[in-house]
Amino acid sequence: MMPLLSTQDLQAFGLTLRLAATVTAVLLLLGTPLAWWLAQTRSRWQRPVAAMIALPLVLPPTVLGFYLLLLLGPQGAVGRLIAAMGLSALPFTFGGLVVGSVLYSLPFVVQPLHNAFEAIGARPLEVAACLRASPFDRFFSVACPMALPGFITAAVLGFAHTMGEFGVVLMIGGNIPGQTRVLSMRIFDHVEAGEYSQAHTLSLCLLVFSFAALLAMSLLRPRRVERD
Amino acid sequence: MTEPWAPNLSEREDPRGLKATLAWRRGELAIELDIALPPRGITALFGPSGAGKTSCLRAIAGLDRGSAGTVSLGDEVWQDSARHVFVPPHRRRLGYVTQEASLFVHRSVAGNLDYGYRRAGRPKHIDRDALIEQFGLRAMLGRRVDALSGGERQRVAIVRALLSDPSLLLFDEPLSALDTTARNDLLGRLETLHSTLAVPMIYVSHAIDEVARLADHLVLLDAGHVVAQGALQATLTRLDLSAALGEAVGAVIEGTVVGHDAHDHLTELAFAGGTLFVPRRGDIVGQRLRCRVGARDVVLTLERQTGSSALNQVRARVVALADADHPSQCLVQLDAGGCVLLARITRRSWHALALMPGREVWAQVKAVALGA
Numbered sequence: 001m002m003p004l005l006s007t008q009d010l011q012a013f014g015l016t017l018r019l020a021a022t023v024t025a026v027l028l029l030l031g032t033p034l035a036w037w038l039a040q041t042r043s044r045w046q047r048p049v050a051a052m053i054a055l056p057l058v059l060p061p062t063v064l065g066f067y068l069l070l071l072l073g074p075q076g077a078v079g080r081l082i083a084a085m086g087l088s089a090l091p092f093t094f095g096g097l098v099v100g101s102v103l104y105s106l107p108f109v110v111q112p113l114h115n116a117f118e119a120i121g122a123r124p125l126e127v128a129a130c131l132r133a134s135p136f137d138r139f140f141s142v143a144c145p146m147a148l149p150g151f152i153t154a155a156v157l158g159f160a161h162t163m164g165e166f167g168v169v170l171m172i173g174g175n176i177p178g179q180t181r182v183l184s185m186r187i188f189d190h191v192e193a194g195e196y197s198q199a200h201t202l203s204l205c206l207l208v209f210s211f212a213a214l215l216a217m218s219l220l221r222p223r224r225v226e227r228d
Numbered sequence: 229m230t231e232p233w234a235p236n237l238s239e240r241e242d243p244r245g246l247k248a249t250l251a252w253r254r255g256e257l258a259i260e261l262d263i264a265l266p267p268r269g270i271t272a273l274f275g276p277s278g279a280g281k282t283s284c285l286r287a288i289a290g291l292d293r294g295s296a297g298t299v300s301l302g303d304e305v306w307q308d309s310a311r312h313v314f315v316p317p318h319r320r321r322l323g324y325v326t327q328e329a330s331l332f333v334h335r336s337v338a339g340n341l342d343y344g345y346r347r348a349g350r351p352k353h354i355d356r357d358a359l360i361e362q363f364g365l366r367a368m369l370g371r372r373v374d375a376l377s378g379g380e381r382q383r384v385a386i387v388r389a390l391l392s393d394p395s396l397l398l399f400d401e402p403l404s405a406l407d408t409t410a411r412n413d414l415l416g417r418l419e420t421l422h423s424t425l426a427v428p429m430i431y432v433s434h435a436i437d438e439v440a441r442l443a444d445h446l447v448l449l450d451a452g453h454v455v456a457q458g459a460l461q462a463t464l465t466r467l468d469l470s471a472a473l474g475e476a477v478g479a480v481i482e483g484t485v486v487g488h489d490a491h492d493h494l495t496e497l498a499f500a501g502g503t504l505f506v507p508r509r510g511d512i513v514g515q516r517l518r519c520r521v522g523a524r525d526v527v528l529t530l531e532r533q534t535g536s537s538a539l540n541q542v543r544a545r546v547v548a549l550a551d552a553d554h555p556s557q558c559l560v561q562l563d564a565g566g567c568v569l570l571a572r573i574t575r576r577s578w579h580a581l582a583l584m585p586g587r588e589v590w591a592q593v594k595a596v597a598l599g600a
Binding site: 123124126127128129130131132133134135137138141142145146148 | 291316317318319321326330332334347348388392398
């Protein structure tokens, strides 16, 4: 009997997990200051920036991937810059995949964080200011702990969303085993090859994982505490 | 005679105190604040709801940047709009307590208390344990703040502010959201705090009994403007302010507890003009105690009465007369051994008793009206 998952399937699985973990880490580092700025600023750029970040929610992933491919490619602005810095080109590498996925999953991280920061309100931060906390200090000692549920939601959504992406990966990553061949690509390959049972197994894995992630998120969320 | 707790005029201009000259708009209301406070003691910012009291406190704290003008405490300049100086709130050394205690829900009681204390560098001159004891917080240090009652939260918020080593305390109606029991308890604790307070405090309130018991200095605010400011006692008995003060007009007597009547639950208070019986407050003999004698609660008689239920009769001399807010009434200013008393009586009584400045009268005050 054939093993449930082939070596190639497992390799795709591992790569996907590695990608999702990397992307989630990058997203939290990038998304937190971005969300904080969105929640705090009174700049007229707030709404345009928020709309930009939300774009991947409505844009076909292929469109995003296409533009990224142009931008990061040898003729693209960013691509030339990278080449000038003596680095290797990003398209069709794991690095390129990370860049694409970060942009694609950005709203799933920024929006829960933005909401969580906004829900804190001005009061606790003002109180902290009157207790001698600098803006930096207030962010880490008040805003972050109070927005913890938002961080959990953001991390789970960012991770799960990256696990299942396809379009951006297809455009910018290609389908290189061990480098850019992620789970969703593998499922596509299986279906194209008529290997429905393998496709089934992987799809089910992804389905169960996604459900478990969402369930864990709601269980991890601390019960809403009464606010003063 | 000036009461020992009443800052005199020269102290009002003390350069070590807070000075604020600010102007800004809050919606329809144009607010102009121009105050100079003594470097010690409690200043009440008093006025009706919507007068802009909270806005003033926020402007002084630097929480709202919309105001233009200057704010300084001693030689520290906090704001000088003309020179583009604006010190952010976290460098102003404030102790801000709001109406609804805004404790950090992600921290325990002790975590809340130590938030400012730690940032102030755990100063040696602040006795953390004594404050915790004084406000009865010892037993709840490890508890979550959402399990506390309203009064307990407010006590935590106050101690948290005191522990941050403030140079100015800003209290914004800290008692107004509490039930009567919690309010009286905390008012008593604040009275105790008052005597040991080394830094100035601005206390926003629209409740005259709180102001009468706590404040040394009064800033009367109405519709965004400072109507009057000065020593509490002198300001609350100013006849020309009767319209702005409304029901708050009246004397505040500070005296010494000379005895208790355990059987009748009364406390006897000696002051310059005589003695007063007040409902027992549990103060010890020798302690200083304040009570407010509202103008409405004073009855004037020409002779000392014998068949009266009013426990207190104080010999006084009529000093002046002024119109009250209703045409049927007038305000009579009295001098009782150097203490100013006010009586709101009808014009008919004024004429019937043939009162005039210089006339000796008896001021009757029901002990019931001097309740806590």
